[in-house]
Amino acid sequence: MTTRSLCKLLIAALLGLLAQISAPAMAQRTVKPVLHGSHWMAITGKPLAATAGALTFNRGGNAVDAACAMLAATSTMWDTLGWGGETQALIYNPHTGKVQGINALGVAPSGATVEFFRKQGMVYPPEYGPLAAVTPGTPGGLMVMLSEYGTLSLAEVLAPAMEMAKGYPIEESQADNMESRRELLAKWPGSRKVFLPHLDEKNPEQRAAPLAGEIFRQPDLLATLQKLVDAEAEALAAGKNRKQAIQAAYERFYRGDIARQLVAGSKAFGGLMTLEDLDRWQVHIEEPVSTNYKGIDVYKLTSWVQGPVMLQALNLLEPMDLKSMGYNSSRYIHTLYQVMNLAFADRDFYYGDPYVPPVEPIAGLLSKKYADQRRALINIEHNDTGIKPGDPYPFQGGKNPYVKLLKNWQANPPKAKAEGAEGFQQANLMSADEGFLAGTTSIQAADAEGWVVSVTPSGGWIPAFIPEGTGIGLSQRMQSFVLDEAINPFNVVHPGQRPRATLTPSLAMKDGKPLMAFSVQGGDTQDQNLLQFFLNMVEFKMNVQQAVEAHNILSYQMQSSFGAHQSQPGRLELTRRVSEWDRAELERMGYKVDVVERTYSPVTAIWLDQENGTIWGGASEQGDDYGIGW
Template sequence: MVEPTVMRLLRRAVLATVICALSLPATSLAQKTARPVLLGKHWVAVTGKPQGATAGAMMFQQGGNAIDAAAAMLAVTSTMWDVLGWGGETQALIYNPHTGEVKGINALGVAPTGATPQFFREQGMLYPPEYGPLAAVTPGTPGGLMVMLAEYGRLSLKEVLAPAMEMARGYPIEETQARFIESRRDILAQWPDSRRVFLPHYDADQPEQRAAPAPGEIFRQPDLLATLEKLVAAEAAALAAGSDRKAAIMAAYERFYRGDIAAEIVRATREQGGLITAEDLASWKVIIEEPVSVNYRGIEVYKLTTWTQGPAMLQALNLLEGFDLKAMGYNSTRYIHTLYQAMNLAFADRDFYYGDPYVPPAEPVAGLLSKKYAEQRRALMPADRNLVDLKPGDPYPFQGGKNPFEALRQAWTPIPPAADAQGADSFQQAGIMTADEAFLAGTTSIQAADAEGWVISVTPSGGWIPAFVAGTTGVGLSQRMQSFVLDEALNPYNVVQPGQRPRVTLTPSLALKDGAPLLAFSVQGGDTQDQNLLQFFLNMVEFGMNVQQAAESHNILSYQMQSSFGAHQAEPGRLQVTPLVSPFTRAELSRMGYQVEVVERTYNPTTAIWFDREHGTMHGGASDYGDDYGIAW
């Protein structure tokens, strides 16, 4: 029998060991990385596909800056259908070293003429559909690429599009994309132009025969190549007529949105039942805008405003600033619970208040990002349980106003109504995505930086497979209409109407310290994006991880907020963790009311660049979750 004194000594030894482990630097708690940090003195280019990063490197080698590189990466990943196509949407944050300013690029399309709640309800839908011509907002990526190139780049459109044009001539398609195209063949086959582009071996009389390209087969897109050649030709004609570089690029923009390319998009879309008109394309424009930001412990974190979900991360940072996160310990019970509750509160506001700031009613942005508002909301965070029945807050008093939708706020519920309308079986168009797939849907990410000081973070998306291809343009249109709601009781700021942008999940990020770039970071993954980015940021600034450790870290994922896709469902209390979270912590979280799921790896394909002030270098990182990676020099 062990003596009591010995037992006490053993307990003290165990306690000392635990305390010592908790006090170790966070980097010692992180896994050894599967990939090395990318180290660059001159430039760094990171994106969703190795070929895309190569295109960025090619621009740098030709004397381009980070904006040229990002534009080339955007063009190549769109051509490769890397969870986006040419008819999708693009949003970016750009740091200009000559002005010291951060600017936003808003290249999100708008709902077309005729897109009203009444129209979609008449189709038996509770939300706009997941795919097809009726799911399309106006194309934004071509305009976004050309505007940011014209305003901030150095190279010509011809130079920047050259890698994408080479890909359109034909490249060996990856196994993942080939398999995904084949799995969506029945949907793609219903649209003649999508069938022609994606299913070169299609034979209606032989359904057992493979229709998609085989892995490694040369995938050719002559229609898309012709469209890109038209853009380059418009630029060349303008230059020959005496236009300067910027005006020549905008001549290509004009041809896409008001010329023969636009006419073909309209013809093909309307022929298949879509709503986009020539006026919709001609009147749409890219907006260069002011981003929003908050200061977190001396670091200025920038996001695009409420037409994205980006401010939710800023709200969460305001809430978390009131806690000593480092003292809690990385992925401890207290840390995970506190993080979850902060996201819980921030995303409830996202689900009710976020929408297009260029269309009334005006979102209460100042109140939402107020530190005083965060103090009020922080008081709601329980220490011992998960809060599953919370409502959005009321930020209006914190900007000197009165909430015009207070009655709706009081009646709001985190779980939207189930599909019970007439014809509701079609409201998701056969439910192409499972609830989990919808939650993780869409997006690639792009980061680029150079020695001159230009920095850009981009999260393009839309037009993913199964894309409706608009006629002979080769352009796959967006599916972003599904992110609207039809009932103001769900979100009075995001009800579909012609000319309005849907509130999207896409969320590039920049962080500055003492006025100079510190981080550029973004991630794929639908509604999980700002969850992952919040944890990436905290991994670096609170727990001392390097950029690759932070990108590869095993994050937690909450499903408590409403999905921005499909049926817009929420699963309060659902929490995904990995085996690196201890059995003790998992048990404690279950006791607090969480529905804990252990998965081998949470979805987290983060990409980032960190700026080493001491040595004047750049450190690139990319999660080993998917194909994302980069090149540095």
Template sequence: MKKPLILLFLSFCFASAFAQTQKPPLHGKHWMAITGKPLGATAGAMIFNQGGNAVDASCAMLAAVCTMWDVLSWGGETQALIYNPKTGKVIAINAMGIAPTGATVEFFKEKGMAYPPEFGPLAATTPGTPGGLMTMLAEYGTMSLEQVLAPAMEMAKGYPIEAQTANMIENNKDKIKEWPYSKKVFLPHLGEEREAPYPGEIFVQEDLYQTLKKLVDTEKAALATGKSRKEAIYAAYERFYKGDIAAEIVRGAREQGGLFTMEDFAKWKVKIEEPLKVNYKGIDVYKLQEWTQGPALLQSLNILENFDLKSMGYNSANYINTVYQSMSLAFSDRDFYYGDPDFGPKSPMKGLLSKEYAKERAKLIKEKNDPEIGPGDPYPFQGETNPFKHLLTNRKEALVYDRPELPIQGEDDPFLDHFLAGTTSIQAADEEGWVVSITPSGGWVPATIAGNTGVGMSQRMQSFVLDEKLNPFNVLEPGKRPRVTLTPSMALKDGKPFLSFAVQGGDTQDQDLLQLFLNIVEFGMTVQEAAEAANIHNYQIQSSFGAHESKPGAITLNSQVPAWVRKDLQNRGYKPNMLERTSGPLNAIWFDWKHGTFWGGSSNHGEDYGIAW
């Protein structure tokens, strides 16, 4: 690491003792790199120090956190928003894998499953992250694949594993032992009392190193024949999805009971898309399309624009009641209307994102919580008749409620796992104007590793539904992308970047991101204050994981919320549980155009970390 970074790190440590927030804000003039682990942020800083742009650095961070198993792996999925300063446009990257051949509703119902499983080879969609990384780098980066993969490849040869990941492996070792290739990688002390790596132990992934080396070797060979940088990266892309790497992943997956075929890999493509957006009080907020939950944040903003939130006061009972119900309204629409736009039926996004529809939905917010809030009918707001109105009347029969009469039973309540289970997030910006927001995921521990590749497979199939009563737009089909929770965010003001933000988590992601945005826009918080602020979590929505349960009226509050606010909310029909940290592991960059600098925020909730210069 170069000397300026060492000085910056020391100043970061000393400043934290005097900051009003638990972490100090980051300040940068040239670049900023933030992600879920300190080593991951260092990988981004290394690339910036070598002259790379924000896309190069974000690709290096993505590769590093996948290699570190920061609740994701190389076989998972990547979703990104990129601001291109040359065009002034926000670009959406869809690197979500697809359901494999043979993954049908009938297949899983014959196995007695209400949803595809949470773990194992039958939970896997095709890998998206390698293709997403290489596409971003080829189209918008400046460096070679060899350069941006160098930190990850060094880590694959052996890095000191962090306690969080090491202990997660140990806690899941019984599941890991079901899959031979996972056992080989994750359990170096097989037969001993502790079979996982120890915290700080050098964790070696030779198979993964060889897989990454194949990509770099392919790029080198293409360059040697006169191919351009972009063409050489895409040659590596082709090898991963159509060559020997794909063949070994398919073989290893099928050996363990999976459904992948070579055709599934060959036909999959990264999609570069137009993001969706709404304007909130002069700020354009961008999210990925309806194959994610991202539009629910946009719907929430449209609804909340009808209220004077600032006058209610931050985290007052009135404010919490209004925000909670706005999320219930928006997410109930998510649960019924969102799905892969490449498959029919087509989601009614024009109606869902219309200001007129939001005004009608806002009228449903009451003084007390309404546990019966359900999907609305957006079709009239795009001049059409709802073809699924008959399903709305029967939908409640298919819903699963987790002990709705009880509050959440403490921090270890299993119900919370599906809502709060994290992934990672990546934020990067540079002085040229490139801005990147990524929420990658998939292939978390315990992951099924596919053959001798070191690649952990995704578990995203569980986000499909098998019953159209739940969501006719997200019913499982081969070749289809599931509706995911992964949801990077970006906002522009006066045509320039205003805020880039993302968070790890499950169904709470757009809840935390909504509140971060409101904390800054409505209550004037700095980005670090907003990243640490006391959020609420709503569990009236349907979980996208496991048994897809919901718990109407259940709410997480920060332990610092006053007793009288809690009592007021209980009188309004809410069932609160209290946690000390409720911000969510938020990462964000705010753009200070007055001074020409970046402000970085990284919450005190997890192990997220940033470096700037």
């Protein structure tokens, strides 16, 4: 090596060290300010929807009321979700001192079997259209949350969304999204009516979708929401109490005329959903799972979503001195990647719907002793592309029934051939990257009484199939199932089963009191972003706005939950804030490094200042994330 080359290497190494040392100082500068409030905080993926939350607080509502209003507004704005999608939430109840989970994920309808999809020539259930739909979950989730934990009427909470359904000025990103999907949307009359109001078949060059700033009207959705409000009003007039009146609206959606419209409209285009499917489906109020990381209790929903993967990662990281590694140094990034490598491999094989057999080994997966065993597998010098799921069963006193499947498991399994087809997969409309980032918005709300809410609703994103006359865009979550138990025996499609979703709200508690509520838009990247946000706050002492704006790394070694379910072992995406020396080190360690201007990590979060009794809010500078506090 020449003297000049050696000098260059030393300078690069010094710059890398300086970057690590100065990272917390650099993080002081944020694009958006920290939000401060003492009465309430409302944060979500769209400014107008955050305003809906603020309006609801001003009506006298609590954080649950505000979260429901923001959920209704974001669904009406098609913020990567529609009304027929799915909702999952964590709620801290100050009256009981407990965190409760809301499971409002739809299930596979009647007829949705492995054999059915194989005979269609599919390797996985499709990405879009009526056959991609599980039963709608968001309306039921909203109404159950509101009736159990809110204070306002359904009419009051839906008022902002209903006003928007009458017409609101649409933003450019969604208007252009509609136009880009016009070819598919035009095939479905219900979708065409909503998304392509200017479609002129005689003039195909003319724009079909609304223009930015144009008043976007949804009369069918407005009529459906009005039916819910009318059902509530009729029940109240008949002497029913608040909860019973909201239940009457629930009944009308899932067992009344709205249900009949949804089923008829879906069946007209080959959908499988039946009235019995809607009647049997229910929202579960459930116990979340948690782990303790250095004195902080972190709560997640259980294995029907990917949330426990973050808890597994925290268990793996807890004994390590992350701060001494240096923020976003090559050693720190390598450690995060390898930890996520282990945790996501377990997710890919063991996570599924806990309400149907087989039973997921969640106790073993979240065991600290299991984490000790898995941590010993980390190669501190090089990326390990051969990591497989572990065996958590001994750590909960059981025996693994899937030893043979586990032994033969592959991150990228050979594509199975469907009956009568040469491995045909419905055309992937999303690229691999789009699949990893697909769907979801995030909602955080907190109030002075102590209610704290974190929600990650999703499903029914554009291009959504809308059954005619309803205005309700159905979910596309069916694609997250697999058809081959060799990939994941807990997530094989069956009627009445929930697909394992990527959606993952988060709450953290310290000394028995709420500390943080946080979630993020995106698909499979969610829990790796949330893990880094949490570490930014806890290990590197950033404030909440610094932590949401920090440049995360993204890894792609987990199996995608969308499209062709592919994995990309070793691929690592990061920004130029990681020094040139550290990037070179990561390449030497076996990573394929992609340098981008900004990684996708639109986190929204609330931090509860326990010392001063105030509420801090953070909303990413990416996209339209927005918060309002008072």
